Amino acid sequence: MASFVERFDLWSDEQKSAARTLEARLQAREVEVVRFVFPDQHGVLRGKSLVAEEALSVLRDGVKITSTLLAKDTSHKTVFPVFTRGGGFEFEGMQGGADFSIIPDPLTFKVLPWAEKTGWLLCDPYMANGQPSPLGTRQILQRAVAELAGEGLEFVAGLEVEFYAFRLEDVRRGLHDSGQPGTPPEVSLLTHGYQYLTELRDDAAAPLMDLLRVQLQALGLPLRSLEVEFGPSQFELTFGPTVGVLPADTMVLLRNAIKQVCQRNGFHASFMCRPKIPNVMSSGWHLHQSLRRISDGRNAFVPDDGEEALSPTGQHYLGGLLEHACGAAMLACPTINGYRRYRPMSLAPDRAIWARDNRGAMLRVIGGAGQAATRIENRVGEPAANPYLYMASQIFSGLDGLRRQLDPGPSADAPYETQAPALPRSLPDALQALRADTWLSEQLGKDFVNYLCHIKEAELARFNLEVTEWEHREYFEMF
Template sequence: MTSGNLTDAEQAVLDEIEEQDVDFLRLQFTDILGTVKNVSVPARQAEKAFAEGIYFDGSSIEGFVRIQESDMRLKPDPDTFAVLPWRQKEESAAARMICDVYDTSTGEPFEGDPRRVLKNALDRANEMGYTVNAAPEPEFFLFEEDEEGRATTKTNDAGGYFDLAPKDLASDVRRDIIYGLENMGFEVEASHHEVAEGQHEINFTYDDALTTADNVGTFRTVVRAIAAQHDLHATFMPKPIPRINGSGMHTHLSLFTEDGENAFHDDDDEFNLSDEAHAFTAGILEHAPAITAIANPTVNSYKRLVPGYEAPVYVAWSDRNRSSLIRKPAARTPAASRVELRSPDPSCNAYLALAVMIHAGLDGIENDLDCPDPVRENIYEFDEAKREEYGIETLPANLGEAVDALEEDEAIYNALGDHVGPKFVEAKRQEFEDYLVDVSDWELDRYLETF
């Protein structure tokens, strides 16, 4: 496989397809709601995919286009090529590439593509002289399946935070997941059992924000596929079991200058944070309610965002405790200085979530927003009067409030673009309305025989 019209990266993919005996390619992209979609093509179509793209019907994808605007084109990113680890033991292998979506009528990138929304945020950062690094910490639950292979909410272990076997019976599953991730190019830093029974966390190293968003989608796919090989169901639902800790996706962010220096570090600052870092933090705090609609996009997300379960609902920052929305983690080196937004959960669309976080922070820098003093006390122990004294607000209490906040925040809403913003709001308003008119098992158990 050779062609003079290919880039070096594209030619390297063709060479690896031949070396790895890859028969099929999954060309992946993500819809507005964060669901990974794919179009499978024979591997022999790879050169055509690079040269011309692969066409698909966009009207069949949630939130993309109307049927009269349906022709879309996938352009694969060769840097995202990876052989799928759960197919390597078969006679032939399958691989995937993540794609950008193009509008065939204009030939331009499709503004409804979440990957494009993130690229727009990164373009803004580049214009300001920054590159953006990010590192998420996605948590998930492993549940047993019933006899028909359907998911239950029965955990297969009784482990707790950092427990070892025999209580942490899923350690073998995590090991296989880690091997699968490493085969796909991840550098895994650590893995451990989380606080709740059946809950786990696997951390991978920080990277540029676009690669990180790509990695989140890949991570979810690998975790689910390898869990299924163990007859387990992996879920990134924020709160699958009531009255225990839910799953979050704490997200670490930093900006680097064009000369490779960490723009967030300052040795002379009490917290080793630069003026840019303080302003970036102030921007996220300022836009936190609107960010919540994107970073916590489901009705279920707000079952996690309640006081008492280690979920950060208070709009403040701290260099010491985890009760605030933003934390400044300890950094061993100047390059590691960063801020950590603790509210996102793993049901979010990582492209959109990172995009609005970045826009919010850059808005803080551009407008030189003043960052409030850190709150070093445990905010969970504050009563309402003390929170008012400190000027600490609370995140939206439900999806409806969050969507209202998003629409009211022009900077964040407009950052999503003319296509994604309205489509996202429309979908989430419908989701919340469906929830409001539903009758839950809790209501039936509590009221049916009482009244």
């Protein structure tokens, strides 16, 4: 009987070849366990671990997963009525906690260097009829990449990611810490902070950074630098450019790798934008992006004119990013906490503008004539963002700019004095902006946008039920 992959013709020739190589490695017992994982709506990896023999048997049929995983908010609570008719979704196949299949992409196989004889496979969700799940965020990016290829272009992106790493103090957390969500761990600082890029702080953090460097390089990730950031116990990693879906695959793998390696060694890593620690600095995720011509492999953003920041292709793409900056904000910054980063006269943008090599602008253009690394740096993202949705939003926005030949206007050399549309300052505002952006909604899928907004609104409802420390401090004694 034909496998699920064969019946629905889901793999390319390259994937079929990779699957044959993987089968030989599994038969040779290079690994004893394989983790089959997929990125959910939040960009969190979920899945199952299978022993090698079972991994061989399901490689072409996929692993069955309950559809309720696609119905959860960030507390892992199911926020759709899955046991009602239709399950609360706008398409069939989700009611009653029915199964869907996650089908591995054999090209993504890794051996995890920190876990003994453990393999790792990134998967895509499919419905029982062989159709991609409308809620599969990796598949949304795949669709965006394919649409860009239709224009003769490839998406190229490099990652600049800030995060926090602490010493874990409550290693033996008891049942009293459990919950939905549970009590956050107790931690202590690894570095004092504020001595940005000083060698002294860098050396103090070297034991952890060396540990992470070895593991990330063993995974084959294009790590370029490890830096001490401005905040206490805050760090930054940068990664070289990769093409298509691979930058997003890299982001989900590196986040999981860092968190797992830290956890195993008595540390706690967090990609939360602004943790509640004294004298905190916000963490950002700066996405460096360009387009490459498929015909000759050259950067399509490099201008011929030395006076111009970008080629006409780059300018129109930039115009599209500006046109949809507000609508795409929620996909780059999807948490309530992330909006605490946007502050006037800071390194975080507050309006939809671009500028040449200016870190106060939302879109920083780097390079120029004769510079092969010419690119656009989007500084709006938070490191907790789902990378597939963040990058898909960039491609779809840029495509609109290319097709309509949008003009980005002049460089905003005084970014906090330039008149421009204000970026959303809260998650509710960002949800409203996404729903109002008809182009992005159509490209992402209107059903998907409604689904994602429903999940985020459930998180907001829970947040609004809580009395904050600020409210208690402000009103409890006074009134």
